[in-house]
Amino acid sequence: MNQIAQHLLQVKERIVQAAKQAGRGADHIQLLAVSKTKPLEAIQAAYGAGQRRFGESYAQEAALKIDTLRAQADYADIEWHFIGPLQSNKSRLVAERFDWVQSVDRDKLIERLNNQRPAGLPALNVCLQINISGESSKSGTSEQEIFRLAALVAQSERLVLRGLMAIPEHTSDEVVLATQMRRMQALFTELARQYPSVDTLSMGMTEDLEPAIAHGSTMVRVGTAIFGARDYA
Numbered sequence: 007m008n009q010i011a012q013h014l015l016q017v018k019e020r021i022v023q024a025a026k027q028a029g030r031g032a033d034h035i036q037l038l039a040v041s042k043t044k045p046l047e048a049i050q051a052a053y054g055a056g057q058r059r060f061g062e063s064y065a066q067e068a069a070l071k072i073d074t075l076r077a078q079a080d081y082a083d084i085e086w087h088f089i090g091p092l093q094s095n096k097s098r099l100v101a102e103r104f105d106w107v108q109s110v111d112r113d114k115l116i117e118r119l120n121n122q123r124p125a126g127l128p129a130l131n132v133c134l135q136i137n138i139s140g141e142s143s144k145s146g147t148s149e150q151e152i153f154r155l156a157a158l159v160a161q162s163e164r165l166v167l168r169g170l171m172a173i174p175e176h177t178s179d180e181v182v183l184a185t186q187m188r189r190m191q192a193l194f195t196e197l198a199r200q201y202p203s204v205d206t207l208s209m210g211m212t213e214d215l216e217p218a219i220a221h222g223s224t225m226v227r228v229g230t231a232i233f234g235a236r237d238y239a
């Protein structure tokens with residue numbers, strides 16, 4: 007078995023254990039393999055091991071990878087998630103290729119993605135990114151804006167509101183982390199109560215997937231633990 011396949015098994019085992027600890031079913035937690043900066047061969051190895059959901063953060067790099075893999079019929083069933091900060095002038099690249107955008111955080115992006123989503127494709131799945139730590143280095147909207155932006159997405163014919171995404175603070179302080187994750191869980195619960203299409207709380211990465219699962223995450227986004235360290239970003 008190749009190393010990526012082995013790493014995938016280890017990550018799935020972490021998910022199973024964390025779910026068990028939290029008294030949840032592991033089948034309620036999806037694994038998004040974050041392949042940003044990694045070569046096509048890495049994606050192909052993970053695909054060969056059964057992985058079908060992939061996350062990318064850089065619009066141009068991702069467009070090239072997706073177009074190359076789509077040209078090979080074998081990879082047609084990959085579900086692509088855009089998870090990085092999205093400049094408005096790159097929105098078309100994303101609207102034309104991805105199945106999900108998890109990093110939606112402003113009116114203009116909602117409007118552009120809705121206008122640019124091709125008619126021949128299913129509606130684009132959208133998560134609102136919340137800057138739950140309030141750090142100025144992080145993208146995402148504020149907690150106060152969530153319900154207004156959610157209403158805009160819900161009114162957009164070519165978009166489907168699926169939930170919330172967050173990158174909690176990178177900290178060894180478990181109380182700070184748990185506080186931020188608990189707030190995300192509460193916001194997600196309220197949003198799901200208001201919108202039947204909402205089923206996704208995207209939270210948890212290599213370093214914090216266990217507490218994220220303890221706080222209701224339904225999708226963990228894992229890069230390093232599957233593909234190894236990145237040279238950049």
Ligand SMILES: *Cc1c(COP(=O)(O)O)cnc(C)c1O
Nearest residue numbers: 040063089211212227228229230
């Ligand atoms: C890079 C990235 C990840 C994966 O992070 P790892 O620590 O490598 O698991 C998850 N989410 C987002 C939004 C990212 O940009």
